[in-house]
Each structure stands twice: as C-alpha cells, then as structure tokens.
Amino acid sequence: MSFLHHIAVCNKHDLSNFLPFVVAGKQVGWVKHGFAARLKEYKDAFSVSGDRVSLAPGLDNYDDRTRAVDSVLRKLVDQGLIWGWRGEYYPVGTSFAGPHLMEMERAAIPFFGIRAYGIHVNGFVRDGADIHMWIARRSGGKQTFPNELDNMIAGGQPVGISLQENVIKEAWEEAAVPADLAARAHLVSEVSYCQETEHFLKPDVLFNYDLELPAEFVPNNTDGEVAEFFLWPMDKVMEVVENTDDTKFNCNLVIIDFCIRHGLIEPEQPDYQALVQGLRTVL
Amino acid sequence: MSFLHHIAVCNKHDLSNFLPFVVAGKQVGWVKHGFAARLKEYKDAFSVSGDRVSLAPGLDNYDDRTRAVDSVLRKLVDQGLIWGWRGEYYPVGTSFAGPHLMEMERAAIPFFGIRAYGIHVNGFVRDGADIHMWIARRSGGKQTFPNELDNMIAGGQPVGISLQENVIKEAWEEAAVPADLAARAHLVSEVSYCQETEHFLKPDVLFNYDLELPAEFVPNNTDGEVAEFFLWPMDKVMEVVENTDDTKFNCNLVIIDFCIRHGLIEPEQPDYQALVQGLRTVL
Numbered sequence: 001m002s003f004l005h006h007i008a009v010c011n012k013h014d015l016s017n018f019l020p021f022v023v024a025g026k027q028v029g030w031v032k033h034g035f036a037a038r039l040k041e042y043k044d045a046f047s048v049s050g051d052r053v054s055l056a057p058g059l060d061n062y063d064d065r066t067r068a069v070d071s072v073l074r075k076l077v078d079q080g081l082i083w084g085w086r087g088e089y090y091p092v093g094t095s096f097a098g099p100h101l102m103e104m105e106r107a108a109i110p111f112f113g114i115r116a117y118g119i120h121v122n123g124f125v126r127d128g129a130d131i132h133m134w135i136a137r138r139s140g141g142k143q144t145f146p147n148e149l150d151n152m153i154a155g156g157q158p159v160g161i162s163l164q165e166n167v168i169k170e171a172w173e174e175a176a177v178p179a180d181l182a183a184r185a186h187l188v189s190e191v192s193y194c195q196e197t198e199h200f201l202k203p204d205v206l207f208n209y210d211l212e213l214p215a216e217f218v219p220n221n222t223d224g225e226v227a228e229f230f231l232w233p234m235d236k237v238m239e240v241v242e243n244t245d246d247t248k249f250n251c252n253l254v255i256i257d258f259c260i261r262h263g264l265i266e267p268e269q270p271d272y273q274a275l276v277q278g279l280r281t282v283l
Numbered sequence: 284m285s286f287l288h289h290i291a292v293c294n295k296h297d298l299s300n301f302l303p304f305v306v307a308g309k310q311v312g313w314v315k316h317g318f319a320a321r322l323k324e325y326k327d328a329f330s331v332s333g334d335r336v337s338l339a340p341g342l343d344n345y346d347d348r349t350r351a352v353d354s355v356l357r358k359l360v361d362q363g364l365i366w367g368w369r370g371e372y373y374p375v376g377t378s379f380a381g382p383h384l385m386e387m388e389r390a391a392i393p394f395f396g397i398r399a400y401g402i403h404v405n406g407f408v409r410d411g412a413d414i415h416m417w418i419a420r421r422s423g424g425k426q427t428f429p430n431e432l433d434n435m436i437a438g439g440q441p442v443g444i445s446l447q448e449n450v451i452k453e454a455w456e457e458a459a460v461p462a463d464l465a466a467r468a469h470l471v472s473e474v475s476y477c478q479e480t481e482h483f484l485k486p487d488v489l490f491n492y493d494l495e496l497p498a499e500f501v502p503n504n505t506d507g508e509v510a511e512f513f514l515w516p517m518d519k520v521m522e523v524v525e526n527t528d529d530t531k532f533n534c535n536l537v538i539i540d541f542c543i544r545h546g547l548i549e550p551e552q553p554d555y556q557a558l559v560q561g562l563r564t565v566l
Contacts, residue, residue: 097553117550163550188544189472190559207550261471267400267446267490270380276473280563 001243004271006252007278009245013196021112022054023065023101026094030113030201038081042072053112065102073108082108084143088158090116096205103159113201116156119167120254121185121209123152123175123219131234131262133255134219136174136226138248149240149247151254152219152229153177153211163187167209174226175219177211185211189261191253191279203281208254210261234264253279284526287554289535290561292528296479304395305337306348306384309377313396313484321364325355336395348385356391365391367426371441373399379488386442396484399439402450403537404468404492406435406458406502414517414545416538417502419457419509421531432523432530434537435502435512436460436494446470450492457509458502460494468494472544474536474562486564491537493544517547536562 019036021029031039031053039046039053045068047054059065066089076082086106092114093100109116123134134152138145155170157163164183171182188210194203219229232240240246241255257279259265265272302319304312314322314336322329322336328351330337342348349372359365369389375397376383392399406417417435421428438453440446447466454465471493477486502512515523523529524538540562542548548555 095553095556096550097555187546187550192560205556263470267379267470270378272380273378273488277475277563280560 001245002271003242003252003256003265003275004278006241006249006256007193007275009249010193010195010253011278011281013194013201017196018113018201019048020052021114022052023092024055024060026101028092028094028101028112028114030203031111032200035081035111035199038076039072042075045069045072062100062102066104069102069104069108073105076108082111088156089160090114090156091159100159106156106158110197110200110202113203116202116204118154118156118204118206118250119163119170119209120151120191120206120251121153121167121171121211122254122258123177123211123213124258125213125215125217125231127215131264132231133234133237133258134175134213135230135232135237136219136221137228137230139225139227142225145248147227149251150226151251153182154251154254157207163207171211173223174221175229176222177213177217177219181213181217182211185209189257191250191257192281193250193253194281195249204250206250206254208257210258234259234262238264284528285554286525286535286539286548286558287561289524289532289539290476290558292532293476293478293536294561294564296477296484300479301396301484302331303335304397305335306375307338307343309384311375311377311384311395311397313486314394315483318364318394318482321359322355325358328352328355345383345385349387352385352387352391356388359391365394371439372443373397373439374442383442389439389441393480393483393485396486399485399487401437401439401487401489401533402446402453402492403434403474403489403534404436404450404454404494405537405541406460406494406496407541408496408498408500408514410498414547415514416517416520416541417458417496418513418515418520419502419504420511420513422508422510425508428531430510432534433509434534436465437534437537440490446490454494456506457504458512459505460496460500460502464496464500465494468492472540474533474540475564476533476536477564478532487533489533489537491540493541517542517545521547 018030020027021031036053040048084107088106089103090109091100092102125132136150138150140146153171153174168179168182171177189208191206301313303310304314319336323331367390371389372386373392374383375385408415419433421433423429436454436457451462451465454460472491474489
C-alpha cells in the first residue's frame, strides 16, 4: 500500500455511469443511470431525459425546489433507495459561496452527485520538534464507516451555519473542546476528491483546519459518535495511513495533506508531486 | 482587476503552439514551433520531427546529453535566440524527485518548456492578530522583471543543492537573514501554473515557505538584486495584488496562497474555490 493508494481510492470514477443533474440551467451534480430511471415516475419534482436529470418545469425558486424534491426523497427512503436520513440540509449550487439554488437532505446529496463540503480538524500536540496527532475511532454504531479511524474532529457543512461555527460546534460534540480553544483552529488548506461508489458520486471538498492543543488537553466524546481517541506520534499515524485501510477513506487525504504541510512528506520523495496534485481533484 | 486576474495571467497558454520535447523517451517539456525549426540544424544534439523535438540518437546518458545540448545553447545565445545566461543549471526530468535525465542552463529552461522549481519565502511579522508582510522591490538592473514587487526571498532551484540549503542561501543573499533564523522557514504549500509567452512556456512549481520574523528584524539586500524592502500590513499587500500588476506575475500567486492559508481570503468569498483550484495547474 502507499499514500498514493488513498488518492486513487478517493478518485476512482467513470462519469459515463452518470447523467448530469441540472437545476435552474446549471449543472450541480451527477446521477447514476439506475437511480435516474427511478426518478422518472416523480414528474412533480424531476424531469429525466436521455442526457440529463433536471427539475420539473415550474420549480423556479429555492423553497419550491427544496419542498418538491424533499417530498420525493422521503418516498425513496421508504423504498430503501436512499438510506441514513439525517434531518440535516446541505446547500445545492455551483460553488460554496453561492448563490444556492435549493437545499437537500444530507443523505441524498451523494445520490445526486452534489458537491458536499466538510470541516476536518487536525488536533495535534507539539513535543519539541515532534508532533503527536489525536486520532478518533468512530463509534461502532455510526451509520457510515463504523469503527474506522477518523480525524479528531470532522463534520459535514450544513446550511445555516458558518464554517467557523461548525468547527466550534463539532469540536464540542465530538471531543469536548471548549469554544475558546476550538476557536484557535485555523483553516489551512483544502482537499478535494471525486469518488464513485456502487450507488453514487462524491465530488467533495474538505476544509482542513490545524488545531494545536496543549499537552494536558484530553478529548472526550459527548455525542456518542466516537468510540475512543488515541494520541499517536506522527510516525505511527503515517505508518497506519501508508500501510492500512483502517482510516476512513477521505481522512487519509487530510492526514497526507497535514504531513506535507508540516514537512513530514518532502519534495525529494518520489510520490510528492503526485500527492500534492492528487489532493485536489477538479471535476 | 482581481485576484483571479493573476491566476489567468499565469495560466494563459495554447499547447498547439508547441511540440513535445522528449528525452530518453519521456516528455519533459514543450518547444515553440519557431524555436524547434531553429534547432533542426543542430543534428549533433537535436532531432526535430513533425510531432516532437527529441535528442540526437546516441545521447544516452546524463553527461553526454548535458554537454551536447549546452554546446548548442551557447551558439543560440550568440544568435540572440536565448538570452540572460546565468551559469546556473537546472535538472531536467519528469518529476522533482527525479531521476533526472540531464541538466540545462537556467536561461534555456523555458525555451524547452521544462518545469522549473523555485523557492518563495513569505517573510512576515505578527502584531497581535494582524500580519505584516515584507515585500521586496526588484533591482532596476535585474535581467528579468526589473523594479517589480517580489516576495521577500525567492530563487530558482538549481542542481546540486537541497531546497532547505537554497532557502538559507537565498535568505542570506537577498535579505541578510542569518542561517539560524532562515532555518525556521517552513515549506507550507505549493503553487503551480503554466504560462505561455511569445517565446516559450513556463509550466513551473513554486515551493512556498512561511517565515515568521521577529518585529525587530530588518532585511538588508546583499547581492544587489533587491532595490528596497517594505513592511506592509496585509491589507495593503492584498490591495496592491488585487488591483495592480506591480508584482512579478508568479509572486501574486504566492501571496494569494498565503492569504488563503492565513484566513485573509475565506471560503465564503465568491472567487474562493476558483482561486484554490487555480493555484495548482496540472499540465
């Protein structure tokens, strides 16, 4: 295995398996052919042709689009075509900054191949020149990626909350980091990838924060989503990422990016350029 | 003008104006059609066909390639087809880490569209939550981009010296930064671009370092390449980058990258995603 293995895993996709998903004349995502076929019967919300999935005529504003699509999504959940309803809404548009054209339940976002945004926080402790990183193991009860290793703090970015507010909220829920300490987290880079799965496409962007923690701070999960935390020297973190699939697929990229920014993977290493380029995939 | 303007300036190119430049069966660059035609007569070094420029048969090792090409380059300088000889050699290969296939005089590198690497150091001072950045104005006597604004420390990456050694060397030459202070510079990111000019192509990579300086440190040029230094608040640095072409073309990208990494350009701004993606161009 290798660091590049994880870049490849996160970027495996074949867009010929998808139809563009178009809202208000703008492509905002990708829908698998099989899923598109199932949307055909919901003519109040969707218009499916041979070359695209768009919204039904007349859905010309944010609220109407959101309501019409949401109503169908709930039926698709009942049919088992979508699963893991979160009751959390993500913005739909062509860029993070907006303007946004509608919002959609988080669980449905990848089925429409809509770009999701997340915040990932590298919580770390310095010991002289050495760095130790806090790594979380996800709860066995999580709907997605149970028991896998994860960044200390991470979460999707829903509507109605700023990135900074989300970092502070997730830092408290996942690791009991007090707000004044969490506010020291700095947005330092961005990782993007595009992963096809059996059912959908994730062309996602992760906003990466670095949070240097005092040595005496110990994270403590408050929302049941984390089973345990480890404080590992970077050698061990890197060994686990490089040689195993124990870490949630996209968290590998966040850790590789951290290693590059902190001089732990260097330009003189053969894969360096491929890693740097591979951490940002433009769809 | 805008930050995106500088991304566009650095990435304007049309590869149909070029032939691939191939060494040892691997493409390592791009040559303009007109320049390729001038290489045809130097059959000891080059083989020019309708679809590529390669090296003459028999040039099968690093030293032979370097010598044969260098001999021609010196003639091209005499003819005024290449200018600005530096007496500094750059590696030629398909990646920074190597293996390298030959080396070539720095002045000729863009004429063969070979990727050049450089180190750029953001020298900055914190004042509470505010950041001030040291900006250099290039000497009026520089062969390239005289009088333009520049990063505090920057230089090309020649053969035979590590990135870290180069940072320390350039920091002394350009700004009289003592080695122990320069060694605090951290490689924090990478910017890449691909710019076509009338005569050549620059598909280059800049390794960006952050160097936080004590407030009392004042840079002092020792090699005549810098006319003066300014310590500007980031508001002013950003205003100059956003609204003028006063800064050397690729240094704009280094400063934009710094602003993104230090929270001065934020994801909520309309151009953010385009800037982040635009700072890394894969050729």
